[in-house]
Amino acid sequence: MEWLTLTIDGREVSVPKGTTVLDACRMNNIPIPTLCHAPELTSAGACRLCVVQIEGMRNLPPSCVTQVAQGMKVETQNPKVRNARKTILELLVANHPLDCMTCQKMGDCSLAEYAYDYGVTGTVYQGEKRCLPIDDGNPFILRDPNKCILCGKCIKACTEIQGKSILDFSFRGFDTQVGPAFNLPYNESDCDFCGSCVSVCPVGALTEKQMAGKGRPWEVSKVQTTCPFCGVGCNFDLNVKDGKVIGVTSNPEVPVNGKALCVKGRFGMDMIYSDNRITTPLIRKNGELVPAEWDEALDLVATKLGEIKKTYGPNSIAALSSAHCTNEENYLMQKFMRAVIGTNNVDHCART
Amino acid sequence: MSTACEELVDPKQIKLDEIINKHRYDNGPLIPILQGAQEVYGYLPAHVIKHISKAIRIPVARIYGVVTFYAQFRLTPVGRNLINICLGTACHVRGGAKVVETIEKELKIKDGATTEDGRFTLEVVACIGACGLAPVISINNEVHGRLSPDKIAGILAKYE
Amino acid sequence: MAENQRILVCAGTGCASSGALPIIDILNDEIKRQGLEETVTVVGTGCQGFCEKGPTLVIEPQQILYTRVTGEDVAEIVSQELVKGERVERLLLVDQATQKPVSSMADIRFFSKQHRIVLHNCGVIDPKKIEDYTARDGYKGIEKALKGMSPEEVMEEVKKSGLRGRGGAGFPTGVKWGFCRSTPSDKKYIICNADEGDPGAFMDRSVLEGDPHSVIEGMLIGAYAIGADEGYVYCRAEYPLAIKNLGIAIKQAKEAGYLGDNILGSGFNFHLKIFEGAGAFVCGEETALMASIEGKRGMPRVRPPFPAVSGLWGKPTNINNVETWSNIPHILRNGADWYSQFGTEKSKGTKIFALTGKVNNTGLVEVPMGTTLREIIFDIGDGIQGGKKFKAVQIGGPSGGCLPEDMLDLAVDYDTLTQAGAMVGSGGLVIMDETTCMVDIARYFLNFSKKESCGKCTPCREGTTRMYEILDRITKGEGKEEDLDTLENLAITIKETSLCGLGQFAPSPILATLKYFRHEYLAHIHDHKCPAHNCTALLSYSIDTEKCKMCSLCAKNCPTNCISGDKKTNTPYVIDVENCIKCGTCMDKCKFGAVSRA
Numbered sequence A: 001m002e003w004l005t006l007t008i009d010g011r012e013v014s015v016p017k018g019t020t021v022l023d024a025c026r027m028n029n030i031p032i033p034t035l036c037h038a039p040e041l042t043s044a045g046a047c048r049l050c051v052v053q054i055e056g057m058r059n060l061p062p063s064c065v066t067q068v069a070q071g072m073k074v075e076t077q078n079p080k081v082r083n084a085r086k087t088i089l090e091l092l093v094a095n096h097p098l099d100c101m102t103c104q105k106m107g108d109c110s111l112a113e114y115a116y117d118y119g120v121t122g123t124v125y126q127g128e129k130r131c132l133p134i135d136d137g138n139p140f141i142l143r144d145p146n147k148c149i150l151c152g153k154c155i156k157a158c159t160e161i162q163g164k165s166i167l168d169f170s171f172r173g174f175d176t177q178v179g180p181a182f183n184l185p186y187n188e189s190d191c192d193f194c195g196s197c198v199s200v201c202p203v204g205a206l207t208e209k210q211m212a213g214k215g216r217p218w219e220v221s222k223v224q225t226t227c228p229f230c231g232v233g234c235n236f237d238l239n240v241k242d243g244k245v246i247g248v249t250s251n252p253e254v255p256v257n258g259k260a261l262c263v264k265g266r267f268g269m270d271m272i273y274s275d276n277r278i279t280t281p282l283i284r285k286n287g288e289l290v291p292a293e294w295d296e297a298l299d300l301v302a303t304k305l306g307e308i309k310k311t312y313g314p315n316s317i318a319a320l321s322s323a324h325c326t327n328e329e330n331y332l333m334q335k336f337m338r339a340v341i342g343t344n345n346v347d348h349c350a351r352t
Numbered sequence B: 001m002s003t004a005c006e007e008l009v010d011p012k013q014i015k016l017d018e019i020i021n022k023h024r025y026d027n028g029p030l031i032p033i034l035q036g037a038q039e040v041y042g043y044l045p046a047h048v049i050k051h052i053s054k055a056i057r058i059p060v061a062r063i064y065g066v067v068t069f070y071a072q073f074r075l076t077p078v079g080r081n082l083i084n085i086c087l088g089t090a091c092h093v094r095g096g097a098k099v100v101e102t103i104e105k106e107l108k109i110k111d112g113a114t115t116e117d118g119r120f121t122l123e124v125v126a127c128i129g130a131c132g133l134a135p136v137i138s139i140n141n142e143v144h145g146r147l148s149p150d151k152i153a154g155i156l157a158k159y160e
Numbered sequence C: 001m002a003e004n005q006r007i008l009v010c011a012g013t014g015c016a017s018s019g020a021l022p023i024i025d026i027l028n029d030e031i032k033r034q035g036l037e038e039t040v041t042v043v044g045t046g047c048q049g050f051c052e053k054g055p056t057l058v059i060e061p062q063q064i065l066y067t068r069v070t071g072e073d074v075a076e077i078v079s080q081e082l083v084k085g086e087r088v089e090r091l092l093l094v095d096q097a098t099q100k101p102v103s104s105m106a107d108i109r110f111f112s113k114q115h116r117i118v119l120h121n122c123g124v125i126d127p128k129k130i131e132d133y134t135a136r137d138g139y140k141g142i143e144k145a146l147k148g149m150s151p152e153e154v155m156e157e158v159k160k161s162g163l164r165g166r167g168g169a170g171f172p173t174g175v176k177w178g179f180c181r182s183t184p185s186d187k188k189y190i191i192c193n194a195d196e197g198d199p200g201a202f203m204d205r206s207v208l209e210g211d212p213h214s215v216i217e218g219m220l221i222g223a224y225a226i227g228a229d230e231g232y233v234y235c236r237a238e239y240p241l242a243i244k245n246l247g248i249a250i251k252q253a254k255e256a257g258y259l260g261d262n263i264l265g266s267g268f269n270f271h272l273k274i275f276e277g278a279g280a281f282v283c284g285e286e287t288a289l290m291a292s293i294e295g296k297r298g299m300p301r302v303r304p305p306f307p308a309v310s311g312l313w314g315k316p317t318n319i320n321n322v323e324t325w326s327n328i329p330h331i332l333r334n335g336a337d338w339y340s341q342f343g344t345e346k347s348k349g350t351k352i353f354a355l356t357g358k359v360n361n362t363g364l365v366e367v368p369m370g371t372t373l374r375e376i377i378f379d380i381g382d383g384i385q386g387g388k389k390f391k392a393v394q395i396g397g398p399s400g401g402c403l404p405e406d407m408l409d410l411a412v413d414y415d416t417l418t419q420a421g422a423m424v425g426s427g428g429l430v431i432m433d434e435t436t437c438m439v440d441i442a443r444y445f446l447n448f449s450k451k452e453s454c455g456k457c458t459p460c461r462e463g464t465t466r467m468y469e470i471l472d473r474i475t476k477g478e479g480k481e482e483d484l485d486t487l488e489n490l491a492i493t494i495k496e497t498s499l500c501g502l503g504q505f506a507p508s509p510i511l512a513t514l515k516y517f518r519h520e521y522l523a524h525i526h527d528h529k530c531p532a533h534n535c536t537a538l539l540s541y542s543i544d545t546e547k548c549k550m551c552s553l554c555a556k557n558c559p560t561n562c563i564s565g566d567k568k569t570n571t572p573y574v575i576d577v578e579n580c581i582k583c584g585t586c587m588d589k590c591k592f593g594a595v596s597r598a
Ligand SMILES: Cc1cc2nc3c(=O)[nH]c(=O)nc-3n(C[C@H](O)[C@H](O)[C@H](O)COP(=O)(O)O)c2cc1C
Pocket: C164, C165, C166, C167, C168, C169, C170, C171, C173, C176, C193, C194, C195, C196, C197, C198, C281, C282, C283, C284, C285, C286, C287, C319, C320, C321, C322, C324, C325, C426, C500, C501, C502
């Protein structure tokens, strides 16, 4: 691999050829603010917050889409660069509802964080502000287009991660919006509710509805676990507050699935505390299901299966297993049917 | 004898499909198809956009994005007469803004709107290439040049 | 008269909208009626450059120009001019300086001071006839290239000519071709940028309307040099006549064997298509233009990769402007040395300008690079309308800047103008006089840029709106002195951080007016006055009852009917300020000076 040497803020560093200036900085723990960049998505170079000064280059190039060249001299924190970033943040804040007190994203919001870093106040520009309807029509995703900073990451996530292209830009200039076709609510589009878009949104424009009002990022501990819903075995973080799971967020670090999840894994956690959840075996007695002990239930099943097999033969019995189960559990199921019952009548809910 | 089948065949739909078929195997067929569709319907109704999306397999959101990006495409029907007021630089320095204001007052509508009776749609545009005659407006592509506010009422009266 | 004559009737967009088209038919009828059809031919041409005086027609070979011709004038022109060889005086142009009519084009400074290379055929030939083009050495350039020059030699010739891109940035054309040529690929494209978004510029339109074959030939030569076999002309939909004439020309060129496969038996293939734009200024930017052809939103993308490496559908692509392409055949036909004798050290050749605004002669003018602004405005343009005082000239459209009077002696070339804070840009020259407010002009351009911003990057999307709002407040007398610092900071940040040229140059009109006309800003802010009496919020009209003779002329002409009064009942004439749109018509109409403006 070819290595290039460059100077960042006076420090000499070496990085592999093909690295962007942003990555070169991050490899060396030099902080650069970004809003539209995500390592798993193609870069647009749109927000312009990551600008730096590079000797010999016209204007202030964005580091996320500028490749390192041998001998490059980069400055990431000089007054000119900081002033440009501050101005860009001021422009974003001027067209943003300052709802941080009640915003679900507070504590995990890139805009709020950078605005704080750069000493931005909300009063530099007076003028027009967007006033668009909030999309509250589905149980999973809350979309507040007024908080959208038009970074475009959700559009890319939907196309590049989920392969759906439900979202896109519409209109142009100051009137630009991001949303489903015709700017209709999510539930009137063909959205899968995989929530990939939510997982990349740097601000509170797209948030998990289930978590709204249930806890602040800093009150929550994240517990990495494996999704129980299917055999893909996605990993994610349970968000736990006071011993209670309040929701799920994907974890870019996990090897199986990264930020991607499906609707079940991301939004199916409400079953944990559901009243309908069955927590003991039930046996129907006199036409009514009554709770029972495991031993009693298993004995009953064994007896009945034995009787049926004896009376009607093994092929009168069939087993259907679930995608909720692991591969190992499904293996055991068919083994039991073939070796113990003596039939090939096995099937699985995900076969068709 | 008119059959149910005949009634189902919408002549505009037939034309639309002809346009789609003409362009569908081109590189980059979307914009020519949208231009053709707008010529047929006068604007781009939602059902037409969805039809095009299915036919050429481009997501609806992307087509909506394209339609709202370009000034040429419209999502609502136009009035009987389309007024384009030029506010290109040449027209601006020769008093185009006053022409706009006069027409807006006269018709009681703003840029982009259509009068309630559907008689006029107003659109401010940048340069229709007749800069030498500034300030100009064009009504249904008929250019009226060397204008001043007092000439407006007379010109508008000619269009029903 | 024995001599054969031609009547060139301008059928360009400008003249067509002044009523030129019926004149051609009437002329033909009249010529037949008077039995002259053997010796006189009528030709419908493209723009002759003098649109404001349109419809115009020229009698050849005498080179006599008639202006503002109507159908009723035709019979007289035929019997006076064609039969008797005498002028129809009332239709001749009046020289503003001498107030005398001038007939011969050689005596009209508008024409005599120009040097026409690109416009060589415009207004002279019938653009719908390929034979008119070939009769004037058309397609000789490509023939020369195909029959005796290697692609490298063609490219070298263009490099040597010193031609620089006419689309705005002025990048050396031959060098640009070289980038695309040297990228290995099985497929390459070339594109002609005919988006001409600068509001108030119409040279590309006129070339396409009036001499479409020159663009086709230029592209053929370029395709040969670069190694491309397919091309697009991206033309704005607002130019229907240009699209039509170019379409006819492409068809004829195909039939004549200049387009298609195995051109002139050389084995070289080239196919050309027209793509109609859908209305977005930013699509003039090359990466947005390609996105648009690909059927996407016209949003520019980050460069590199440059189009020469990865352009249309990921293939190496070379984009040039209409006027750039149209220069190429002349360079090949006459040689690089011939071409480079025109212009300045670093800017060779000629440039077409669209001269508009408060100047006497508006129209298209082609001059050698290095001509001074003063020559263009005061000689060719014949000075300022109505004897008013020159204030500024805006060069380069929304991306350019305005220059004040003391810079009139600047030689117009790429580097000089950029240094002065303007730019050649597409070549729009808008002349402003003492009644033009410079803050309002800055506001106007920002309104344009804000409407045309694609919305992709933050500084341009949000910043152009904020700059516009600040300027708008200043023109309403609500500005504060700090606003100027805020504007300056915004302007610099937007210039340095925007993704494409639209954002990078959108602040130019502000920076230039702040530099040269800061006093006008301060007058609005401190004194709540618009020195040009232009900003309506700072104006009011009133009628002086002492001077008013109650003639009612103002009331009759007021477009919003907001003047009331009655002579019979002796009710004085007054203006209802609520409904007054401050158009100034009443003041212009009043013969007694009773209307005043404050
Ligand atoms: C916002 C914007 C608008 C532009 N509009 C045009 C245009 O209308 N016509 C044009 O030829 N070039 C336009 N350009 C310049 C083109 O991007 C490109 O530089 C040019 O077509 C190259 O041709 P040339 O080398 O022959 O000048 C524009 C650039 C920007 C940034």
